[in-house]
Amino acid sequence: MEFAEHRQYQPGDEPRYVDWKLHARTDRLYVKQFEEETNLRAMLVLDASASMAWSGSPVRLTKLDYATRLAAALALVLQRQRDAAGLVVFDDAVRSITPARVRPGHWHTIARTLAATQPGTGTAAEPALRQVVGSLRRRGMVVLISDLLLDRSLALTALRYLRHRGHQVLVLHVADPAELDLLRGDEARFRDPETGRTVTLNPSEWADAYRETVHGVVRAWGAACRAAGIRYALVPTELSFGAALSRALGA
Amino acid sequence: MAFAAPWALLGLVAAALPVLLHLVQRREPPEVAFPAVRYLEDATRDHRRRLRLRHLLLLAVRTLLIVAIVLAAARPSLARSGLGDHVPSALALVVDNSASSAAMVDGVATLDRIISAARRVLDRATPADRLWLITADGMARPGSAELLRARLTVLRAEPIHMRLGDAISQGRDLVRGAGRPGDVIVITDLQRSGMTSARGRGPVLVLRPEGTVPVNRGVAALSPGAQPWGPDGGRVGLAISSSDTVPVAVTLGAGGRALREVLVTPGAPASQRIPPITPGWTTIAASIPADEFRLDDSRVVALHVAPPAGVRWDASDRWIAAALDVLAADGRVRAGEGLRIGTLGPGPSLVFPSDDPARIGALNRLLASRGSAWRFGTMVVSSERTDSNALLPVREAISQRARLEPTGTRGGEVLVRVEGEPWLVRSGDLLLVGSRFDPAWTALPNAAAFVPLLDAIVTRVARGAPDVPDIPAGGAVRLPERATTVVQEGTSHNVEGGALWYPRTLGVHYLLAGPDTLGAISVHLDPRESDFARADDRDVRALWPGARTADLTDGAQLAFTLGDRGDLRGALLWLALACVLTESALAGRVPRRS
Numbered sequence: 001m002e003f004a005e006h007r008q009y010q011p012g013d014e015p016r017y018v019d020w021k022l023h024a025r026t027d028r029l030y031v032k033q034f035e036e037e038t039n040l041r042a043m044l045v046l047d048a049s050a051s052m053a054w055s056g057s058p059v060r061l062t063k064l065d066y067a068t069r070l071a072a073a074l075a076l077v078l079q080r081q082r083d084a085a086g087l088v089v090f091d092d093a094v095r096s097i098t099p100a101r102v103r104p105g106h107w108h109t110i111a112r113t114l115a116a117t118q119p120g121t122g123t124a125a126e127p128a129l130r131q132v133v134g135s136l137r138r139r140g141m142v143v144l145i146s147d148l149l150l151d152r153s154l155a156l157t158a159l160r161y162l163r164h165r166g167h168q169v170l171v172l173h174v175a176d177p178a179e180l181d182l183l184r185g186d187e188a189r190f191r192d193p194e195t196g197r198t199v200t201l202n203p204s205e206w207a208d209a210y211r212e213t214v215h216g217v218v219r220a221w222g223a224a225c226r227a228a229g230i231r232y233a234l235v236p237t238e239l240s241f242g243a244a245l246s247r248a249l250g251a
Numbered sequence: 252m253a254f255a256a257p258w259a260l261l262g263l264v265a266a267a268l269p270v271l272l273h274l275v276q277r278r279e280p281p282e283v284a285f286p287a288v289r290y291l292e293d294a295t296r297d298h299r300r301r302l303r304l305r306h307l308l309l310l311a312v313r314t315l316l317i318v319a320i321v322l323a324a325a326r327p328s329l330a331r332s333g334l335g336d337h338v339p340s341a342l343a344l345v346v347d348n349s350a351s352s353a354a355m356v357d358g359v360a361t362l363d364r365i366i367s368a369a370r371r372v373l374d375r376a377t378p379a380d381r382l383w384l385i386t387a388d389g390m391a392r393p394g395s396a397e398l399l400r401a402r403l404t405v406l407r408a409e410p411i412h413m414r415l416g417d418a419i420s421q422g423r424d425l426v427r428g429a430g431r432p433g434d435v436i437v438i439t440d441l442q443r444s445g446m447t448s449a450r451g452r453g454p455v456l457v458l459r460p461e462g463t464v465p466v467n468r469g470v471a472a473l474s475p476g477a478q479p480w481g482p483d484g485g486r487v488g489l490a491i492s493s494s495d496t497v498p499v500a501v502t503l504g505a506g507g508r509a510l511r512e513v514l515v516t517p518g519a520p521a522s523q524r525i526p527p528i529t530p531g532w533t534t535i536a537a538s539i540p541a542d543e544f545r546l547d548d549s550r551v552v553a554l555h556v557a558p559p560a561g562v563r564w565d566a567s568d569r570w571i572a573a574a575l576d577v578l579a580a581d582g583r584v585r586a587g588e589g590l591r592i593g594t595l596g597p598g599p600s601l602v603f604p605s606d607d608p609a610r611i612g613a614l615n616r617l618l619a620s621r622g623s624a625w626r627f628g629t630m631v632v633s634s635e636r637t638d639s640n641a642l643l644p645v646r647e648a649i650s651q652r653a654r655l656e657p658t659g660t661r662g663g664e665v666l667v668r669v670e671g672e673p674w675l676v677r678s679g680d681l682l683l684v685g686s687r688f689d690p691a692w693t694a695l696p697n698a699a700a701f702v703p704l705l706d707a708i709v710t711r712v713a714r715g716a717p718d719v720p721d722i723p724a725g726g727a728v729r730l731p732e733r734a735t736t737v738v739q740e741g742t743s744h745n746v747e748g749g750a751l752w753y754p755r756t757l758g759v760h761y762l763l764a765g766p767d768t769l770g771a772i773s774v775h776l777d778p779r780e781s782d783f784a785r786a787d788d789r790d791v792r793a794l795w796p797g798a799r800t801a802d803l804t805d806g807a808q809l810a811f812t813l814g815d816r817g818d819l820r821g822a823l824l825w826l827a828l829a830c831v832l833t834e835s836a837l838a839g840r841v842p843r844r845s
Contacts, residue, residue, distance in 0.1 A: 051286035149286055179287045187280040192288035199291045200280055205302060206294055213294040214287070 005104065006030040040083035040141055041100045043132050044071045044110075045125075046117070047146030047174075049091040050193045053119030055237070056178020063174045066237040067145045068114040070172065073241055074143060074248065075110045086135065087113055090128035091120025099135060122194050125150050129158035133165060141168040143248070148173050148221060149194070160228045169230040172248050173221060177238050180218075182210040254325040254797075262321035269313040309837050316830035323823035337811040339379035341433030343422025344369055344399070346406065347415065349387040350724075350780035351442050353408035354544040356465050364803055365438045366403045368458050371807035372436055373400055380811070381429045383422065387413040388725075388755070391421055410546050410757050411725030412777035415439060416447030419795060423451040436810055438803065443786040444779035446794055455798035457791050458806040468493040468517065469547025469781040470501070473537045475525075477703070478719050479557035479710060483582035484527040487535055492547075492781050493517035499539050505554070506533040530556045532768055534759050546757065547781045553719050553759040553771030560709045561589025568593055570688050570696035574705045583706055590713045595621070599680040599713050603687040604630075604653035611653065624663030624678035627685075628654035638668040642675075642712070643704055648694040649674070652685035666712065682713060717762075717770030723777035727751045733764040737772075 009018060009029035017031040052064035061069070071087065078085040079102070086100030087110045098113050125146060132142055142162050148155070148171075162169050187202040203210075218234055225232035233247045254260065285291070346369050352362035369384075376382055376396040384392045384399045387409045392402060419435055426433035434454050439445070441459035449455075472490035491499045498514040505528055515521045525535065533556065538549035562584045566572050571592055578584045591600045595617050602618070604627045605611055615626040630653055636646040655673040657663055666682075667675035674685040686692035688701070695701050710716065720728050730737075734748045739760045746752060746762075754760055754774045762769045788800045801809055 054284060054286050147286065149289065179285075179290075182291075189280050189282040190285040190288050190291055191282055193284050193286060195288070197288050197292075198282070199288055199295060201291065201295060206291070209294040209302075210291060213290050217290060217293075 005033050007033050040078065040081070041086070041136060041138065042074075042078050042083055042141040042143060043086045043088060043100055043136055044074060045088045045090065045128055045132055045142060045144045045146075046071050046114070047091070047125065047144070047150070048089050048095060048117050048120050049147075049149075050119050050121050051149045052147055052174070054176065054193065056176040056183065060176065060237055063147050063176055063237055064117070064119055066235075067172075067174050068117055069241060070174070070235070070244055070248070071143075071145055072107075072111050072114050073245055075107055077245065077249070079104075079107045084140075085110060088128055088132055088135070089113065089117050090125065092122035092124045094128045094131050095120065097131065097135060100140065126154040126158040129155070129162060133162060136167060139166040139168075141170065143170045143172065145172045145174060147175060147179075152221070152224075156224055156228065159225070159230055163229050169228075170248065171221070171225055171230060171232045172244075173218070173232065173234045175234060175236055177236050180211070180214055180236065182207045254327050256324065256326045256796075259321060259325040262324060263318065265321065266314050266317045268317065269310055273310065305837055309834065312830050312834045312837065316827055316834065319823045319827040319830060323820045323827065327819040327823070329819055337375075337377070339377070339381075339431055340811050341381045341426040341429035341431050342372070342376065342811065343383045343385055343391070343425050343433070343435045344372060345385045345415070345418040345422055345435065345437040345439070346403070347387065347413055347418075347437070347439035347445070348406055348408050349413035349442075349445065350408060350410045350546050350776055351440055351445075351544070351783060353546055354440070354465055354467065354783065356460070356462070356543070360408070361440050361460065362406070362408050364460060365440070366406060368438045368803045368807055369403055370400060372438070372458075372810045373403075375807065375810050381431070381433075383425050385418045385422055387411055389417070389421075391425060408546075409725075409755060410776055410780075411755060412723065412779050413439075413445050414447040415445045416449040416794070419455055420450035423449070423453040426453060427451070434810060434812075440783075441786050441791075442780070442782065443784045443790070444782050446786045446790060449795050452797070455795050456806065456809055457795075457798055457800045458803045459785070459800060460803045464783045464785050465543045466494050467544045467547070467781055467783050468499055468539060468542055469544070469776070469778075470537050470539060470550040471547075471778050471781065472520070473535065473550045473552050473775075474721070475535055475552055475554050475719075477707060477711070479555040479716050480528065481559050481582040481710075482527055482530050482556060484525045486522050486524050487537075487552075489513075489515055489521045489523055489537055490519075491515045491517045491539065492778060494783075502538050504536040504538075507536075528554070528556045530558050532556075532761065532771060544781070544783075547776045547778075550775050551758050552721055552773040552775075553761070555716065555719060555771070557710070557714070557716065559583060559585040560714060561585055561587035562592060562709055563587070563589065563596070564592040565594070568688070570690075570701075571705070574696075574702045575709075577702055578706055578709065584709050590709055592709075595681075599682075601682045601684065601708060601713070603684050606687060618681070618683075619658065621681060622660060622679065623681050623683070624658055624660040625655050625673070625676045625681075625683050626658050627683070628656040630654075635670050637674060638671065640667060642707055643667050643700060645698070645700050647698055647700060649686055649692070650694075651692045655683055655685050677712065680713070682708065719771050719773065721773040721775060722754070724755050724757055724774050725753060725777070727753055728772055731762060731764075731769050734762045734769055735765065736763040737761070738763060 009031050013031045019030045019032050022030050046067055048064060053062050055062040075085040082102055084100035084102040087098040089095040096113055098110055159169050182203045184204040184207050189198050189200045191198045222232050235244045235247060346365055348362055352365060354361050373396040382394060382396060382399055384402055415437060422435035426435060434456055436456045438458045469492050471492035472488060474488040496517055498516045500512055501515045502512045503510045503523055505525060513523055533554050534551050535554050536549060536551045541548050559582055562575060564571050564575055575584055593603055595602050605614055608630060611627050618626055632651050635649045637643055637649060639646050649669050652669060655676050662678055664677045665673045666677055676683050688696050690696055722728050730746055730748055730750055730752050732748045734746055736743050737746050737760050739756060739758055757774055757776055760772045760774060791798050791800050
């Protein structure tokens, strides 16, 4: 049990938690609070792969920028609820781990980490998620923020493992609107920034088929998550953060 | 399938446009970063085959659209009838029995081959068909197949020229008027000279012989020149036509009597002297050895021989005196009673205006006393020229003249004009000239035409000698007002004076008014009929667009298959409309919003 902070005594508080030394110095009653007393321990798992550093429009945030802001907002909300929040940033490997804390100022640590996050290369969510298991010593909550352009079966296996360990799991599927609906236009060669693979086609001709495919993918993620007891929410980057937060927290 | 406007098929090149546009638009596309390439791969894997099929369909539909429109513009048609009986049709059968059809080829007359082919065509006719037979005389004779076969039996080669284009036009009019599908079938030796453009549109089948064209030689021209001749004889112009230049022996004769035999080179005009002939009407004939085409192997012209004209002239008028001396030396004129030249006498006179204007009035009074329809008027001093006509073919310069004015008396005739005004006129036996034959008045006395003009005036105009027209058979000639009878080789028939007459037999036709001979008409074979050069199929198609050609011997089977054709334009335009709708439906599946 780790000391967290002092709080002014209130009637009904356990006398054993009164800090008598502090009372002697200040002549006021304070009680000690410990981290075990927080409601929740949440780990935000942020995908910082190359595919996240993309936006379909210059007036929109990239998916990574949007995701970092969303993660910061979530962390702040958790902190305000006196829940512990941690952060894991990964691309093709785990980049950084910020343990879940409830201390005041911990949010700034998370925010600094988020601000310093740069897009990486590939995506490998499964090792990052497994690493989260080690950092959460008791049951908590895991929030995966990603565009989900990754190996779905491996990612789902890791997510199911987390769920199996008793954690609540929330998947926030960050997507640019241009990924959900292909912009129509002249023929172009589309290159995947992660894999370098290219596809040449005329978007005007393929838009319908593409939409059908993407919606199928979204439906498949949703169905697979529901089946595993995992909450899933699609968060387009055009969505306001307030709406995105309520979608995330209400998912 | 046949096309009425085959040139429009050039537009089929445009059918390659969709493919070309597709190829032109195939350029290196720009590269864009897109994280969700895996979804694109999934989408294209599932739908590529369907989209490719749609692309192929669009390409095919657009190509078919262009092809359909181009084909419709070419006005295609397709035979409806198969091998069985045809639908009731109209058929104009043009049988070329012009003079050239009398030529013998391999021992058989061309006309016989033509008639046999015509019979084979008629054998395919049914009682429900409407039929016409058009021959070289320009007549279109309707009738049943049996009746037309009977007409073919008595059909003979006419010594006239046939304009095939006119016959086709006539046939097309008849077929169109019949209001049913129909053909115009032309059975001909396809002389190039008979190829003329045709009016209207409609299917034409030309049946023509194949093989070589027979060599032909003929008397192309026989001209006795100005008539009447004097009794001392004269010269005839002679020309021979042939496909080679080997000299031909020509026998000349007069009045049915052979005079001499001369060698004439084809294509080179010759002039031959004819010895003195007794005054009166006679004939000059030229003949060559018989060949495969007999109608042009001889030619006859009428000749009027008259005694020298008596003329009185003033010897002091040196220009006239010199010219008349020439004519007298040639036996054309003699000094004596007859035409008085220069002054007005009691008889026939050639009157000049006085060079003293003060005496014009007295001259006019004398003319009036003779009942002249003309009088001399004001003087015109100007640089003018005579109008060209048969009497004075070359326009001669006139520097001074007295206007010739009609007096109102009937019977005046203008022979030569100057700038549209009368210059040489006749009234009865009086001839008035606007200018004196003096270089101060006109350049005529120094011109080559002066002596021939005086000769014509003295020997023909003043004596009222008749014209002796020389026309091709089938041509038109206006008969003299007094003519009542035409006689040829002992056969006579009545005619109406002043009417147009179309002689169709070769030789000399004498024009009579009771017992008097008014003149004669020489009728010769149209020289175009002597030229057997044959047109080829390309000429046929160029002159009669859409026409088909076939051999004379087996082309009859094509009869009744040309006009009985369906116009495919409607079907093609419906197809084009269907293509447009299909294209819209297919293309509409691919929104163009960007």
